[in-house]
Amino acid sequence: MSDESKPAPGGLLNGLETQKTRRVNEAARSLHPSAVKDLLSLGVCERCILRLVTVTATFDSDLATVSSSTLRGWLGSGVEEAASPEPSICIVCLGVLQFVFSDAKQTLVKSDHVAWITDLVKQQGHEFDSFVLEVSLPSTISENERAVLLYLKGKYSDEAWLQSEKVSVKDALKVLVLDPLRASLGAKSDSSSFHIRLTYSQASDEAQGLSETKHERKKRKTDEENGSNCMSENPFKKVSEPCILSVHCNKMPIFFGGRYFKYSRNVSQSRWIIDDERMGEASVEEIIGGSILPACLGDSYKFHAAGREDIDVRMLGSGRPFLIEVQNSRKCPSQQSLTEIEEKINNSEKKLVGVKDLKFIGSECWAMMREGEAEKQKQYAALVWISRPLEEEDCNSVSSMKELKILQKTPIRVLHRRSQLERERTIHWMKVEKIKGNAHYFLLHLCTQAGTYIKEFVHGDLGRTTPSMGSILGCRAEIIQLDVTDVKMGDS
Numbered sequence: 001m002s003d004e005s006k007p008a009p010g011g012l013l014n015g016l017e018t019q020k021t022r023r024v025n026e027a028a029r030s031l032h033p034s035a036v037k038d039l040l041s042l043g044v045c046e047r048c049i050l051r052l053v054t055v056t057a058t059f060d061s062d063l064a065t066v067s068s069s070t071l072r073g074w075l076g077s078g079v080e081e082a083a084s085p086e087p088s089i090c091i092v093c094l095g096v097l098q099f100v101f102s103d104a105k106q107t108l109v110k111s112d113h114v115a116w117i118t119d120l121v122k123q124q125g126h127e128f129d130s131f132v133l134e135v136s137l138p139s140t141i142s143e144n145e146r147a148v149l150l151y152l153k154g155k156y157s158d159e160a161w162l163q164s165e166k167v168s169v170k171d172a173l174k175v176l177v178l179d180p181l182r183a184s185l186g187a188k189s190d191s192s193s194f195h196i197r198l199t200y201s202q203a204s205d206e207a208q209g210l211s212e213t214k215h216e217r218k219k220r221k222t223d224e225e226n227g228s229n230c231m232s233e234n235p236f237k238k239v240s241e242p243c244i245l246s247v248h249c250n251k252m253p254i255f256f257g258g259r260y261f262k263y264s265r266n267v268s269q270s271r272w273i274i275d276d277e278r279m280g281e282a283s284v285e286e287i288i289g290g291s292i293l294p295a296c297l298g299d300s301y302k303f304h305a306a307g308r309e310d311i312d313v314r315m316l317g318s319g320r321p322f323l324i325e326v327q328n329s330r331k332c333p334s335q336q337s338l339t340e341i342e343e344k345i346n347n348s349e350k351k352l353v354g355v356k357d358l359k360f361i362g363s364e365c366w367a368m369m370r371e372g373e374a375e376k377q378k379q380y381a382a383l384v385w386i387s388r389p390l391e392e393e394d395c396n397s398v399s400s401m402k403e404l405k406i407l408q409k410t411p412i413r414v415l416h417r418r419s420q421l422e423r424e425r426t427i428h429w430m431k432v433e434k435i436k437g438n439a440h441y442f443l444l445h446l447c448t449q450a451g452t453y454i455k456e457f458v459h460g461d462l463g464r465t466t467p468s469m470g471s472i473l474g475c476r477a478e479i480i481q482l483d484v485t486d487v488k489m490g491d492s
């Protein structure tokens, strides 16, 4: 019998310990002796008994120090000591609250479990100063707990302690683990973007899952549910093996923002693969994301841009805002290394893509995207070919058009992915720049409302865009090359 089961001898223990002993003794007095005996003989561990039989829904590390021999001590004679010195696995928590579990190789872990978790977390190489602990348990635990409570209600229906709320296995585990884990990781545990997840799974489930069909599993479950209503048989799933515990670390996505330029007419904005064949020689997404990801030691990234341009359209001027979202980053690169990444992209041999203002962004990221979404005006420079020579009065008439309203039906080239609509768009202004030596070509500078299809505005898209440069000049017109030269945001 351990000392904590007896009232503390006055003066020998300090105040704190006396208080603790008093609390534990209070908890002991609140336990229903027959219920405790029943649960001990069913194979429920002392920690589960303290959760399920107490009146007050409290469970803390003081109570967790109560051993099963202490429990038996409280109950006095009549309860036999377990024959084997090794505690058997609790039929409710499946060993979770007894800190009995196997590792991924199904080897029983005998070392201090907090040290074991700490090792695994450190192996994953994350930088963090606070964390959130998540726990995932097999469903058998709640099924067995329900069955045990049902059994107790059948026997002690009018007892007050049965009506009180119970601390779940998950919460009890957090109570037991959080403080030592905080100490061994040297980190706080609060709302953090870094999550440590303890996943307990049943070894037998994994084995069954391989050989059992869906139908068989359903039938087995139904049989078990029916069985659990029958109290004369042992209603609980047999437990012979501890759960397998795995530890996963996950960092919530971090964001980087900036503006990109696209200098090539053979680079798409996002990775573009059709039937295993790459379109274009590279993508903005891969050039930027592929440079940032290694610096973060992340698992993957997503590229978000404010609007887009076609593969054969360059993005010049002040650049287009973008965000890179990095999943499960182990570290956050400094501004200095971001600047180095920027320089590396900008000084690359092929000069397909450029980046500026690359920075780590926190909550600003959505504001930045909203700014991008509110892109109001775009300026372009288009090299245009027309079927007849350009005349002086064409230049004057085109340049004199201000706030020209056009109607655009969804272009044929994007009909497969956009719905058929007719939209009104505004061409704010246009300027014609003649090209010496060839009157069939000219440079058209134009400023349009965002969302205007420029290529269609020039060639008319078989009459789906009216008016068009072709209809204005009364001839065929085609865009040979197109560049975005500026994007104006918001109301600016």
Ligand SMILES: [Zn+2]
Pocket (backbone or CB within 6 Å): 044, 045, 046, 047, 048, 049, 090, 091, 092, 093, 094, 095, 097, 098
């Ligand atoms: Zn238990």
